[in-house]
Every structure is written in structure tokens, then in C-alpha cells.
Amino acid sequence: MELYKLTAHELLEKIKKKETTSEQIVSDLTKRIKGVDVKVQAYVRASGSTLLAPDSKPNGIPVSIKDNICTDGYNTECCSKILQGFNPPYNATVISKIISSGNSFLGIKCNMDEFAFGSSTENSCFGPTHNPWDLNCVPGGSSGGSAAAVAADEAIWALGSDTGGSIRQPASFCGVVGLKPTYGRVSRFGLIAFASSLDQIGPLTKDVEDAALLMNTISGYDPQDSTSINTPVPDYTKALINDVKGIKVGIPKEYFVEGLDPEVKKIIEEAINKLKTLGAQFKEVSLPHSEYAVPVYYIIATAEASSNLARFDGVQYGLRAKAEGLVDMYKKTRSLGFGDEAKRRILLGTFALSHGYYDAYYLRALKVRTLIKQDFDHIFKDFDCIITPTAPTSAFKIGEKVDDPLKMYLSDIYTISVNLAGIPAISVPCGFTKEGLPVGLQILSKHLNEEMLFRLAYTYEQNTEWHKMKPKL
Amino acid sequence: MSIDKKTVEDVAHLARIELEAKELEKLSKQLEHILAFIDKLSVLDTGNIAPTSHILPISNVLRKDEPRKSLPIEKTLMNAPDKQGNFFVVPKVIE
């Protein structure tokens, strides 16, 4: 019985009807992982470890977890040498919520770019994950492992994290659904921080309904997170309405210029037309500061990261290099323990905050962030949502962009503004290139309006067949 | 903005990262390239704009002064690369 092929909501139905059990689902999933992960490499440290958390309840669906979300008793290493062996003595809030909702999580973790620094999952110390649609291609990043696992049916559903597009871009590359919630909607307590003012945990799923279900579970106010929003969480499944008549959608002209792959552009336009025939109303809009989003992001995110990663020093946990004296220990540990991209970002961030450069870089970036947010506020006065491509291309080949950091950074061009503005966004599959690689459609809405995202995404999905397609593995 | 090797070395020291000569060379070039791209921000007039350091309109997040249980010592020291009794151990600062 190929339970692993089903969605979480289908499996929940089966459990309710007593047609299957949690144990059977896990057993099936385990077989699938053992069968194909050798090709996909979606999981890390998988050999010989227990798959399931011991105190799982019998009626739930196991969630696959990105390697930067703390799980008590199960190694959480951010796919970095510097955190090797780290076994957190506490659970992230989202994990506690998964457990108390009657679900469970896999003890083995999904691959990622080290510390979430990357857009391809090639920066993992365990090696890259392979895109299930074309094993020579990247799955996107940094939540590439989570996205690939869901696409390959090695996960029923998964959690990733998104700082500049790290859930949405891999969702787009792997043909699955990926949502970044409003900043503060989901607790960051237990998420190993990259950029504190941008990070959010979110779902990667096979369809929109599963994303809504998982959002119901993980969302909500957390007194342990001072940046957590204290308003009630709606039942997101109620937003799964197959109707977009009269919904006003803005198409930002700045997103349809040079740099967008022509084939991707055509697929996006077809998706937009589909929504037009379903009754949504489209108009061109402008987000004038769009071109500044990537530079602003790479100052703010790296500055915060340089501070957040200072704690990795060999004192309390993780790698400690052999050294002569304290300062040598710090330097050798951090030089050995961090990969190239991590070093690059830490140096960039440290520079942006350093004496003499703070005003010109960090402070200026914070001001431009205000301008970017204002661009969105202005549009959402008159429009219900904005639609864009999720990424400028489909999945690129493994190794293609590793030597050009800037080129790699530019693959985040459509997702980054969303994190800077703190608004929610979802990516849904909307087609395939000639080479058979998935393309994602991104929908953005205003602060705390995930319901609009679900409505639009659900309508589109229910009127297309993309979500039913699976890669041949 | 050009960033010379000396600056990269100073920044690396601030971040407690050691770079070999080849690494320093490569990183300096890459950082210079990235900073040149970032410099496009300098054309914007941000004089009257307030910086956004917190994206959420929340303030005064506080908790009550009520004690709760601390971590048991075994869990605290569980991941320690070096320990002695109840203490973490680090190499001495060499003056």
C-alpha cells in the first residue's frame, strides 16, 4: 500500500475511517525513504537513527523537520560542521505544538544550506540534495531537503524556514506548495536564528489544504517569543474557498523585466490568464523600490546573522578545534567549522556593522526597508493581493552558480521583499518547463491575511492538475 | 566601495575567523564585488526616512517576575566539549 503517496488530509481521513494507522504510515514512509533517498539525499544523518519521536500519538501524521528546528533528544545541526553532535535539551515551540496536536515528527532531519545561507542546498556540510524532477539539478534552498522530500513522497508534509525565500523558492523548484507566514505568526522559539527580523517557519506540502492544516497547528502566540503576534489564529481550512470572483490582483511591473527566464514568464502569464478566467481582476502596479531589495536584504540579514552566529565558538556545544589558548580556539573552531558561504556572510555582516561603515550600510539599509514596506502598504490599500513568479528561473544545475555568490543571491529577487516587509506569501506549482522542471506562482497578501493566500492558491490548484503530478524516481 | 585585504583581515578578527592567504584573496575579491552591487543604495535619498528596526507594530512585551525551573545540570553540560564537575572548561586567555 503506497500510503506515502497520499496527502496528510487524505491520510487523516483514512485514519478516521480506521483504514490505516499512524504506525503503518511511518512504516511505509520509512520504506520509501530507504528506497529513494540514496538518490535524492533529502535527509541527513539518516543511517542507523530512529525515524520517529518516541512519544508520538497513534492518530497523527509525521512531519519532516528542517535541520535548524530544535528537537529535544534529536540532533539539530543546521547542516554545519560547527554544530556537529548538537542535541538540543528542549523542543522548538512548533515541535511542542505538533506533539500536542496529536501528530509526530521524524527524528531524522531534512537537508538545508548551512545555517540557511543559500538558495540551492549546495552549502550543506553533508553535500547537496538532488531535485527529484531532475537529479542533476538543485532543489532550491535553503529548505531544499524539506521541499525535495515532499516532492519525492519521502515526506507527507514538512517544515522549512524562510528568511529571503527559503521555503518558497525550493517549493517552486520542486513543484510543491510552500508558505511563509506573516512575520510573528509562527513562533521562532527553537528556530536556530539566521536573521531575527526576517526568519519565519512555514509549511511545505503536497497541496494547499495540507498547508492550511499544518498552519493551523503551528501558528499562534508564544509567550517565549517577544516578536510573536498576540491575535487569535483563524481556522485556515475555512479559507479554502474555490472562488476568486472579484478579487483584485496587482502585477508589479518591476518583476517582469530582464532577468526573468522567458519560458518561466510565459508559464506565469498562462497562470494569470487562468485566474482571469476564474474571475479575478488584474491590474499592473508598481513597487518602485524593488531593485533595492536584494542589496538591503544582504546587509540586514548578514548583519543580524553575524551577531546570531557569534555564539558558535566551541565553548558550550558543537565543534571545538585543538588550539593554543582561548582566542586561538575561537578562530580555529570558527574557521574549521563554518563553510565558505557562512564565512562570506559573517564577514559581510560584520563589515556592515563596523565602526565607520554602520551609517552608510546598516542604517541606510534599515531606511530603505521602510521604503520597501511602504511600497506594499500602498498597493494593499486598493488590491487584495499581488502575484509574481516565485523565482526568475526553474531549477539550475548543481554546481552552476556556486562560484558566483552574487548570481546566487539574485535568484532570490522575487521572494526577498516579502521578508523585508514582514508580509505572508505562498508559492504554488503552476507548470513545467520543456525540460520538465517545475515553475511556481507566488501570491502575496498584506500582513495577517493568509486567508487571501489560501483562497487564491486553493482556487488555482483545484482548477489545474499540477499538484497531482509526481516525479519519476 | 573598495574593500582592501587589510580591512577584510580586521573584520575577520572582529568575527574571530582565521583566513589562509588564498582564502583571504578570494574572499576579498568576492566581498568587493558584492559591496559594489550593494552600493547602488547610495543613490537613494533616505534623509527623512525613519529606519525600520522592528517590522511589527508591537511594543512593551513583558513577562511577570515569576521563577520557573532551570535546566537540570546534566542537560546543561550534555553538549559541552570540555567540562569539569559542574563547570564548562575553556582554555585560558593568553595575555
Next chain:
Amino acid sequence: MKYEAVIGLEVHLHLNTKTKAFCGCSTEFGNAPNSQVCPVCLGFPGSLPVYNQTVLDYAIKVALALNCKVQEYTKFDRKNYFYPDLPKNYQVSQYDLPLSIRGFLDIELGGKFKRIGITRVHMEEDAGKLIHQEDISLVDFNRTGIPLLEIVSEPDINSPEEAYEYLATLKSTIQYLDVSDCDMEKGSLRCDANISLRLAGAKTLGVKTELKNMNSFKGVKDALSYEIKRQTEVLDSGGKLTQDTRLWDAKAQETVAMRTKEGAKDYRYFPEPDLPPFIIKEDKVAEIKKTIPELPKEKMQRFIKDYGLSEYDAKALVASKKGALFAEECLKRFSDKNKKPVANWIIGPLAALAGSRACETSELGIFPESLVELIELVEKKQIISNLSGKVVLEEMVNTAKTAQTIITEKSLAQISDSGSLNSVIEEVIRENTKSVTDFKSGKANALMFLVGQVMRKSSGKANPKVVQELMRERLESA
């Protein structure tokens, strides 16, 4: 003086909340190492801070007591540097928008008041403790995350004595608020000093030296005295001073330059993204202001005015809040307009007793009424001497009996009534006819002899002054 010393003091104060600044770990002192820690104060990956409401309230209270302006908008910043007692390798502190600014503290020295400006009072967290051994250091994180206030004075202090007075006044003022022990020996108050010398009358500041490692108020005073002497010698001999950090060596009574000098530190301050800012409105400030009791300076001035006490006496009585409350209860109950005896007894014998028992005067277990009763008995000369008054006081502390009871039990009552005395006087006159004759023939000493005989017969309990008067009267009338 050829040179003027320009001194600024930086005080770090532990606030005595039950839990730490950003987590619910206990702040209790003296428990096993690393027993009061959690993922938050250990800075474990994924942990996040949440600020303690009471710390904010206490901080505002201190700021107001120091006459600062509480800023309406204030936020935390990260101060980034690497050190093993700092688990996150950054300290959550405040940089450009501190809780409060522009305050002052008035100190009194030699009868004159001087206003010392306070630049700012801001909030931050403490680091852990390092125990240095041969090749390694042991780290205890119990202290990380304990809430601190940093109080920075303007460089308005001009002598080691003023510095001492500033610290003593700061301590007594803040102790009145019940937000900190302010105990340098226990580590709940730490002080660093900045000092520079310039020619008297000059406008520009000299080269600044930072002084650290002083463990008592006296240590601060001595370190500053030493520095002034050292810097004067350097300047007088034509030498140049360099901007240094020096450590006070209390044993050797000298300051020593720190060996490592990394150059100016770059802390790369930026707003703490994990903590939203605080907006402190007028009504909150007013609410906290109401909880501030009458502070030492005001109380002292009121004691002078209402009870006619001297500045010296009033200052001594208000040094501690509990002591001041106790003293005022005594002053109110003492019936005589001249309240000096009350001050004398509290500052003298009572304080001495408290000192010998290592406690506060208000903690000896004596009620104000009881002390006043004793003082009045002594003043009315109903105890044979002041010395026995002190004996009674000690007995009161040991036994919790009243003064009157003890006087009776120990037969310390002084006999002053003429009824009881006259019969003894008659007896002495009968037995000492020669002395009586001597007195009548002009020998003044004879009177003292006869008084002495009365004292002997009454086992010292007769009031000698009264006896003298009665004896003279009796002899002159016969």
C-alpha cells in the same frame, strides 16, 4: 592646587528581582554552579529573550530617584564582543536610546551641597563568572542574564572624597527604593572610574585613565588618590600620559596598567531584533513615581526642620531607610522639644550595639516606645548614671524587657525624692557632727564629704545633685 582632577564614575547595579532579565531562572545568590540556567540565559541556539516587567519598573524607579528624564521611546541594542563568560558573544544592553538621561545626585561634603550630573541610567544583562586556573578557566553561567542598571555620572567629581560621598549617597538613595542591596562586597554594586588631570582653570580635558577592580567605596577613594599622585608626578616631571586602563591592587595599594591593550573596541551596536521597543508614557512614570518613598536628602532636611536636629545628626539618622523610620518614631514619641538626646542615643549606644551584633539599629528588637522610655528615664535622672543607662539598653536587647522593669530588677533606680533622702541625710548629720561643725565654720569640702556619706549609705543610688542641694539646705537651716 596646580592640577584639577576630573572624575566620572560608572556604576553597575544588580536589581534584586526574583528572576533574571530575560528568562525565569532564579537570581538567588550562592547556589551550585550552572544550577540556575536555561537555554535562554545559556544562549543556546534557537533561544529567545523575554523581558522582566519588574526590572523595567525598578529601572524607572531608580531613574526617577536620580532625577533623570525617562525617555518615552527606549530600546535594547546588542553589544558584540567575544568572551567566554558571555554565552551569546553579545550582551543585550542599551546604546543610543537609553531608558533615562540627564539626572543628578546632590552630595554633601563639609556642610556644602554639590550637584553631580548623571548622564544616563540604562538597562542591561550581566555576564557569567570565570574562575581562572593554571591553563584553563572554569565557567559558571548562573550570573548571566541577571538584570543590571548602568549609572554613568558626568565628570563633575573633583576629588576622591567627593567620589566616596557620591557612592555613599547613591547607595543610601537606592537602598530606600528596595530594588538592590547595593553591596560592593557581595558584588551587587560594581564601580569603575575615569580620571584625568588638567591645569586648574583649564577648559580642555586631560588624558583619560580608566580604573577598574576596586572592591569597596574606600578602594575607589584610595585608587583615585593614588592615581592623582601618580599622574601629578608624571606631569610635573614633564612626562606624557597615555589613555590607559589600570587595575587597582588593594594589597599593594597601587594601580597597575593592564597588559593587553587591543585598541579601541568596536562593539558594532545595532538594535536588538528579538526585543520590541518600550513606549513609556506619562501615566506609567507617574504610577512608579508614587511608589518612591521620601528619599534620604528630603528626609534629612525635614528632620532638621521638624525636629531641630543638626545636619550631622540628621544625616546619620537617615543613612538607612529602616533606620530612618525607626528614628522618626522615636523622635515623635519623645516629649521634650529638644530631640538631641534621641539622636545621641541612636547614633551612639544603639548603633554600637547593632554593630556588635552585625545588624541594623531597627533590627535589634527594641520598640521605639521602649527606647524613648529609657531615654526619658535617663534625662529625668531616674537612673543612677548614663553608664547604667547603656547597661539597661543592652539588657533590653537581650531580654526584650522594658527599661523600667530592668531598672527595678537591677536596682538601678536613682533615688531623687526628698522623702527617702531626708531620712538618710538626718542619719549622716547625726553620725558626722564634726563635719557639720566644719561646714558651718566655712570648710566647703565638708559638704562633699557629707554628700559622699549619703551616697555610701544608699549604695550609690542617691542622686548626688539632689543630695547636695538637700544637704546644703538642711545644714544652712539648722
